[in-house]
Amino acid sequence: MYYGADYYPEHWPEARWTEDAVLMREAGINVVRMAEFAWTRMEPREGTFDFAWLDRAIDVLAGHGIDVVLGTPTATPPAWLMRSHPECFLVEEDRRPLTFGHRRNYCPTNSTYRDHTRRIVAAMAEHYAGHPAVIGWQIDNEFGDRCYCDSCVRAFHIWLEARYGSLERLNAAWGTDFWSHIYTAWNEIPLPWSGSHTHNPGLALDYRRFMSDAYVDYQRLQIEILRQYDPGKFITHNFMGFGYPKLNYYDLAQDLDMVAWDNYPRFQGLRHASMLALAHDTMRGLKSANFWVMEEQSGPAGQTQLGKTPRPGEIPFWTWQAIAHGADAIVYFRWRTCRFGAEEYWHGILDHDGVPRRRYREVAKVGAQLQRAGDVIVGSRVKARAALLLSYDSRFGFQNQPLNSVFSYERVFESYYRALWNRNIGLDVVSPDADLSDYAIVIAPSVYILPEDVARRLREYVSAGGALVTSCRSGVMDEHNVVVNQTLPGPLSELCGVVVDEYDSLDSVDAVVLRAEGPLGDAQFMSGVWVDVLEPQGAEVIARYGSDYYAGQPAVTAHRFGEGLAVYVGTVPDVAFIDVLCRWLCEEFDVRAPLDVPDGVEVVERNSDAGRLLFLLNGAGGERVVDVGVGGEDLVSGDMVAGHVAIPSLGVVVLRA
Numbered sequence: 001m002y003y004g005a006d007y008y009p010e011h012w013p014e015a016r017w018t019e020d021a022v023l024m025r026e027a028g029i030n031v032v033r034m035a036e037f038a039w040t041r042m043e044p045r046e047g048t049f050d051f052a053w054l055d056r057a058i059d060v061l062a063g064h065g066i067d068v069v070l071g072t073p074t075a076t077p078p079a080w081l082m083r084s085h086p087e088c089f090l091v092e093e094d095r096r097p098l099t100f101g102h103r104r105n106y107c108p109t110n111s112t113y114r115d116h117t118r119r120i121v122a123a124m125a126e127h128y129a130g131h132p133a134v135i136g137w138q139i140d141n142e143f144g145d146r147c148y149c150d151s152c153v154r155a156f157h158i159w160l161e162a163r164y165g166s167l168e169r170l171n172a173a174w175g176t177d178f179w180s181h182i183y184t185a186w187n188e189i190p191l192p193w194s195g196s197h198t199h200n201p202g203l204a205l206d207y208r209r210f211m212s213d214a215y216v217d218y219q220r221l222q223i224e225i226l227r228q229y230d231p232g233k234f235i236t237h238n239f240m241g242f243g244y245p246k247l248n249y250y251d252l253a254q255d256l257d258m259v260a261w262d263n264y265p266r267f268q269g270l271r272h273a274s275m276l277a278l279a280h281d282t283m284r285g286l287k288s289a290n291f292w293v294m295e296e297q298s299g300p301a302g303q304t305q306l307g308k309t310p311r312p313g314e315i316p317f318w319t320w321q322a323i324a325h326g327a328d329a330i331v332y333f334r335w336r337t338c339r340f341g342a343e344e345y346w347h348g349i350l351d352h353d354g355v356p357r358r359r360y361r362e363v364a365k366v367g368a369q370l371q372r373a374g375d376v377i378v379g380s381r382v383k384a385r386a387a388l389l390l391s392y393d394s395r396f397g398f399q400n401q402p403l404n405s406v407f408s409y410e411r412v413f414e415s416y417y418r419a420l421w422n423r424n425i426g427l428d429v430v431s432p433d434a435d436l437s438d439y440a441i442v443i444a445p446s447v448y449i450l451p452e453d454v455a456r457r458l459r460e461y462v463s464a465g466g467a468l469v470t471s472c473r474s475g476v477m478d479e480h481n482v483v484v485n486q487t488l489p490g491p492l493s494e495l496c497g498v499v500v501d502e503y504d505s506l507d508s509v510d511a512v513v514l515r516a517e518g519p520l521g522d523a524q525f526m527s528g529v530w531v532d533v534l535e536p537q538g539a540e541v542i543a544r545y546g547s548d549y550y551a552g553q554p555a556v557t558a559h560r561f562g563e564g565l566a567v568y569v570g571t572v573p574d575v576a577f578i579d580v581l582c583r584w585l586c587e588e589f590d591v592r593a594p595l596d597v598p599d600g601v602e603v604v605e606r607n608s609d610a611g612r613l614l615f616l617l618n619g620a621g622g623e624r625v626v627d628v629g630v631g632g633e634d635l636v637s638g639d640m641v642a643g644h645v646a647i648p649s650l651g652v653v654v655l656r657a
């Protein structure tokens, strides 16, 4: 198994490199990622390349058995480039171009920038082609942002022309009759500078899709060069988990061999284990495949303000949790804390002084565990019988029209994820295009933009025996962000056996009483944010509103459709209600945790030909005792375990049954 650190030899005297390599090796580190910000070091003047320093660093590492992932350095263009080509700067939404002095400050569609990109990527790829220590490539660093420059306007017009073919089709799709927005030439179409202005939702959605595609295209430009010069090595990019909302990550993942991502559990406060799990599952779902963590937090983090230092045991715990959810390699950010630059506060495994201390010892301890366990784990697959459907189009739509001040697609999504996570149900996060037939339960929260073919596949899924949960604001818009010409939930109303009679946008999360009934038992909950007053057309009512003018009206329904069941949740319920709903569905559809464990213990299952691996992660504040039955080998400790096993807080057992 690969286990590593992000390493910046250019930040340290060459005389130190050997000591670094020795310390790495002693900690079980066998891979580093390097060079992703070192453009000016590699190309000090246009067309003049210097790879000698990097060659020497790689030699030192390789001499200690450490392999290398090289990053292309395009997130940090050289000063000489940006001085002579200021048109390469990304222009922000307020039309101000970025300036020099930070990173991610370039425009991905600018042809000059793309030429310079080709040159540095080709030079690197040619120089390192076939190098035995270079095992793969990372492209750029944490793609994102949106650009509003003149080049992007032109690229947007070309993108639109390819998509719609004619202005007549575009005008019809967007509904440009409104406010006299009918376009008579492609170059009349603006970018949706938001400010205080409201744009056509079709335009706003397509601009977001276009900008996402622009990065996908810019990444492809680099992939093609790398594949041409250095075929056979993996190419990846470091994604930013579930939370990053500006790119369609399914599209960005498609051209890559593998997904990697950057996990910072304790950056602005400690993130709940369920939210880290959601991020891992989302990243695994991008290609339905295992992934790398390319940056795993290894010290206190921050740029201008510092967060808390990882508590003893947290770094190993985060590492094992990532592996449980499908990571096949862990790379810590960063090997040693830099003494200068914007991230002086962003700590790595070693402190500024390069002295190995507690965090190093924790990393080394996991390194030793992985030397024993890693190869059994790598390649095994996480098993999930439930899935959440993640729609970037819907996210983009809500970014443009957030409904009200308290609605959040992400929070709604997270609440369903967390209810199932609490029950230790294995979960996949899947795209709207995914094949759903293997899942017993699919939760598709607020699929706001719902193309007819996705609706059709949801119908087929339920009809064949699946359980679907969907929620308010699903099926509202067609793929052009135009409201459907049907009663809501539009293309889902037949499937859900329900229509929305009227709705109410609320500015509070606990505004309305929600009373469960029927299969959910009689209990009272709260809901808010949004209210769909429902009119069943064949569905059974399983909860009603208990306050406001819709008191007594249906809020949540369940509809037998074909062999399956479709639940429509017309509001944003509290966690207690979602928990009751999920418990009922899991019982009805026989979806269980791989093992019964006390509260606070997370269980994740990975499977391979070599058998079943059960990861037991005690995230509770104190010791927990887990009954592992006949048990088996604990890959973490190497011991055989059976019956009642005491796991300390932040302790991990990986049971090989």
Ligand code: GLA
Pocket: 141, 142, 238, 262, 295, 333, 343, 346
């Ligand atoms: C990101 C980047 C890294 C570094 C860390 C810490 O994830 O990819 O280069 O900046 O954050 O800030």
Ligand code: ZN
Pocket: 090, 091, 107, 108, 109, 110, 147, 148, 149, 150, 151, 152
């Ligand atoms: Zn641009």
